[in-house]
Each structure stands twice: as C-alpha cells, then as structure tokens.
Amino acid sequence: MLPEPVRAAVRAAGADPDALSEAVKPGPPRPVRRWVDDTLVVDLAASEAGRRLVRLEVDGRRWATAAGVPVPAVHGAAPDGSWLVGARAPGTSCRGAEAVGAALDAADRIAACPAPLPAEAPSTWRADRRTLAVRVVRSVAGGLPIPRFRAARAAAAGLADRVPGHGDLYRRNVLADGADVLVIDWEFLGGHPRWTDHVRLWSTLTDPADRAVALRRIEGSVPTSGHPHVAVLVRHLTLRLLAENLASPVRQRNGDDLAHARRMVGEGEDLALRLLS
The missing domain is CATH 3.90.1200 (Aminoglycoside 3'-phosphotransferase; Chain: A, domain 2)
Incomplete structure (x- = not known):
C-alpha cells in the first residue's frame, strides 16, 4: 500500500495509484521498492540507504536539467528521500x-x-x-x-x-x-x-x-x-x-x-x- 502523500502525488500526475503494480526483482531485498504503470515510476525507500539513493536521484536529475541533459520528469518527491514519483521513460x-x-x-x-x-x-x-x-x-x-x-x-x-x-x-x-x-x-x-x-x-x-x-x-x-x-x-x-x-x-x-x-x-x-x- 502506497502512503497517502505518494498517492496524492500520483493523482496529481494524472494517474490512478491503485493501477500501479510493484516491480519485483529476484535476489535479496533492495533499499528502494518500485511501483510502475505505463506513465509513472514510483520509488519508495525501504531503509536509510534507500532514502539516500532517492535523494541522490532527485538532486541528480535537477542538476542534469540545469546541464541540459534530458532526464525523466520528477512529479513529486519527499525532501527526506522517502519517496519519488517520476515519469516513466518510453525508451x-x-x-x-x-x-x-x-x-x-x-x-x-x-x-x-x-x-x-x-x-x-x-x-x-x-x-x-x-x-x-x-x-x-x-x-x-x-x-x-x-x-x-x-x-x-x-x-x-x-x-x-x-x-x-x-x-x-x-x-x-x-x-x-x-x-x-x-x-x-x-x-x-x-x-x-x-x-x-x-x-x-x-x-x-x-x-x-x-x-x-x-x-x-x-x-x-x-x-x-x-x-x-x-x-x-x-x-x-x-x-x-x-x-x-x-x-x-x-x-x-x-x-x-x-x-x-x-x-x-x-x-x-x-x-x-x-x-x-
């Protein structure tokens, strides 16, 4: 179940939070869990290491935008790195x-x-x-x-x-x-x-x-x-x-x-x- 702030960000991006499905990968638990649909990617940190990764991704995409490097749009993110709602790249x-x-x-x-x-x-x-x-x-x-x-x-x-x-x-x-x-x-x-x-x-x-x-x-x-x-x-x-x-x-x-x-x-x-x- 996605937290309400994440669900609100998904709705604000024009998608239905209940339509997203978790992308499960084999192997040990990962620091960031991911949910996707055709247009969005939602990253939800599962630990402090995961929060750090989400913060780095958000900061990196913002820096890249200033550099003129194309990145998927960030629709919303928690300042502490607990979650990120971004556009799903079509390529x-x-x-x-x-x-x-x-x-x-x-x-x-x-x-x-x-x-x-x-x-x-x-x-x-x-x-x-x-x-x-x-x-x-x-x-x-x-x-x-x-x-x-x-x-x-x-x-x-x-x-x-x-x-x-x-x-x-x-x-x-x-x-x-x-x-x-x-x-x-x-x-x-x-x-x-x-x-x-x-x-x-x-x-x-x-x-x-x-x-x-x-x-x-x-x-x-x-x-x-x-x-x-x-x-x-x-x-x-x-x-x-x-x-x-x-x-x-x-x-x-x-x-x-x-x-x-x-x-x-x-x-x-x-x-x-x-x-x-």
Whole structure:
C-alpha cells in the first residue's frame, strides 16, 4: 500500500495509484521498492540507504536539467528521500548509432556543466567492507585478475584531470527512443576523470557496431596527449565491468552480461595498447 502523500502525488500526475503494480526483482531485498504503470515510476525507500539513493536521484536529475541533459520528469518527491514519483521513460536500453551519439552528447554536456555539484556525497564503487571478502572470493573464482584490477583501479584514482561526471553511464541507464534519450540513475554524479562517462558507455555497449560508433567519437575528441589517460580508464573500466558481474552469487548473475564483460577485458587491453603505441 502506497502512503497517502505518494498517492496524492500520483493523482496529481494524472494517474490512478491503485493501477500501479510493484516491480519485483529476484535476489535479496533492495533499499528502494518500485511501483510502475505505463506513465509513472514510483520509488519508495525501504531503509536509510534507500532514502539516500532517492535523494541522490532527485538532486541528480535537477542538476542534469540545469546541464541540459534530458532526464525523466520528477512529479513529486519527499525532501527526506522517502519517496519519488517520476515519469516513466518510453525508451529502451541505449542501442543504435543515433542513441549512442545522443548519449555521448549528454556526456559532453555533463562534463562541461559549470553548475556546482549536489552537496550530498555520491555513491562510490568500492565494495562495502562487510561484503568485501565474499566478493573477492567470487571474483577470484570467476577469473578476475585481482592484481591487475587493483593496479588499474589505483592508476585511475591517480588521474588528475577531473570533471563532472554521471559516473555510471551504462547502456541501461540511457533510455533511448531513436535519437531521443533520457538518462537515469544519478547516484554516482560527482567529479570523475575526464572521459569516464564516454569510456563507461563504450564498455557496456553489447553491439560491436555501437562500440565502433562510440570509439570513433572518443578518438575524435581526445587529443593525442590524452591517450595515456584514456588508456588508464579503458583498463580500469573494463576490468571493473567484469568485477561488477562477478559480485553476485552465481544463480543471480546475468549470463549474457557476464559473457560481454569477459570479452571486454581483452578488447579493452587491445585498445589500451593501441592508445599507448
């Protein structure tokens, strides 16, 4: 049952709160529960961690709007992050040359935005210490080269040229309808090494033709002097993609995503070597 303030916000957005259904995903309980219909997405925090995620999403979408980056509209939200009522984006995961180009345009706008970043600290990619040991065991068993991953992560952390970044411009966080895109999931919005969003998107595109489009754009934008910087990002983000996909128990993994991540480790190393040659 949705709380009355949420139901009121849903009605104000022109929808029937009783017509929404909960989107249940397999796996452990999540910090944010979600209800959807054809036009709305309602996020309801289930914990303090969930409230933090909702606040980051609301603040990120507001910041993105100032940056000229298209995002789903926020129809209402609780100041403490307990709930969010937003528009449901009509598109699907980023695919096709038009969508890739529009996503990279968004990355450019984010990096160039002079507006101050939101005050609340973003999420980070470092594993929770309480689950770190389990994740390391899973990663080793899954074939992640731990010393290479740690070295790549340290090298990326040492990159000095930083700009505003979405932080997780993953293909599923760019909802595309042709050349029209909406960017979601802003919890990592903060200062990141330049071109992080561009390389992250490239690494998550499953269609080789889409990756070729992204790579041409990146190579056309980065001066030769920036190639070592991008090579560091390529190594780090492709290895991190594999680490992400090995973090869950085997039964909860997406086989296609894991296979793609494994391919990208080799493709990323080849690209890094080319950039450094």
